Amino acid sequence: MKTMIKKFLHGIVGSIGWRIAKLGDKKLIILMYHRILPSSDERYRFEEPGMVVSYESFRMHMQVITDEGIPVVTPEAWLEKNENERPPVAIAITFDDGWLDNYQYAFPVLKEFGFVSTLFVVTDYLGCPAPFWPNRVLRLLLDKNSVISEEWHDLVNMMPSKPVLPMSRDEAAHVIASLKHYSDDDIYRALNKIPSSISGQIEMISADQLLEAKATMGVEVGCHTRRHYRLLEGLEESLLQEEIVESKEILKSIISEDPTTFCFPNGDYSSRALKMVRENYVAAVTTARGHNISGNVDKHQLVRIGVHNDISDTPLKFKARLSTFM
């Protein structure tokens, strides 16, 4: 019954809501993707549900955008245009973190459709195994062979209760959400005591692949800090400098031009971080949900629409998501 009501709602919002969303003020819809993987890929299973879109759904999204006749632009290109030059609705496609799977699966599809995109990379992690603590925690909690040993002590202390392993992806996602109360440094310190939390498989795009994507796949490169630290109130000034300014220099040395757009990790930022980003970048994206309405945009706090598979695996669900009503 619940599924039927949901289906009905998606139908209404996906058709009427999307039609309403296309009317009114001129707007830029910025899509936020993380990972694109075939649902049969082993990496899909070891990712939080909110972080991944299947290859099949991603292709379908691009087809919907094509069928709707919505122009695809980069956020910067849209911002550069005058009000009267902007189309009624434009879409920008962004990817956070710099996952290798974007290069393997998403960029070839975008090339086929002739769409530009922006990839926000974490500079210290180019060409690395999955480095982010949520992935490392997830692997530990989902792995059938994981055993809670002495080495787990500090990490388990941060969890709401002692985990029963292996967990489901949804249960593990809850634990990850609760760990966000702690600082990134504290979590990494606890995790580094558990050697099996590090997988050997390369999961992030390399510098060479980044250059190739930029040169041949219509991919703009933006900055997503050096180590993906959340830029929260209280973060030391030296760390803010490293994450916002040094990352820009590192990226510049790789792509031989100034990266002009920035992406806030986890959508978190203090007023000090925002000021530093304003001083160093032309534009920045957040994780706040919404449409960017022409004439009423803060270039350094652009809003986006997060897309993951559960809420976008049919054309109607995807359009409902685009409309921001669901």
Ligand SMILES: [Zn+2]
């Ligand atoms: Zn990120």
